[in-house]
Amino acid sequence: MASIDFLPKRINDPPVVFRGMTMREVMLMAGTGFLSFLVVGIPVAIVFGMPALAPSIAVLGMACALGAGGTIMRRLRRGRPASLLYRQISWKLASRGISMGGERLITRSSVYRIGRERRPQGGLR
Template sequence: MTNIAFIPKRLNEPPVVFRGMTGREVVLMAAFGFATGLPVGIVVAWLLGIVAMVPTVAFATAGGAIWFGGTIMRRLRRGRSTTWLYRNLHWQLASAGFPLGEGAALITSSTVYRIRRDRPLKGGR
């Protein structure tokens, strides 16, 4: 994707696809919902003895995650850039001790630095 400098910034952002989410966010929500519903579907299938409950529950959970996750994502991103959510998630994971990728460690500590100028510089400054 090419960014054109003279066009307003909002035209270079990814389009909203569904419920205030971009295409990438829809896919992430669907994958999260499917992964969450898969073990639940396995338990339900084991209890009822119907193997078809595994994909049924997994896809129903993915749909619910997309539907309700859109509202949550819209509230989280309100007034912020499209990359804020990913950067914030990356920072929270790095702060918890889970850096993503090799060489992608973020600075998670802060300190006050002092330049130790106890006496004035030559020249009167």
């Protein structure tokens, strides 16, 4: 019976879905674009008296966010592991005191000493 002698490096990486983004990143960009442009579209729809204008602007904004977001994410992750960007974001939030998902990161750096002290030369204990 044959067995695999090695594990491929990227076996557990999520597949690239759209413009170099994973499905999680596509949903993040689409949701952010939709909500931010919905906030812009509601006052425009009220001014022009056309309620269908708000979701139309939101969908247009979602498409723009996906296009621009793919380019930005590809540049941020070029040549780095897929999880590095998320770890950097969680570290920046943790250094500001915001904890995500109950995980605690070490944010304080200091110099540590080994507990051994130097003995005088030739002396007994």
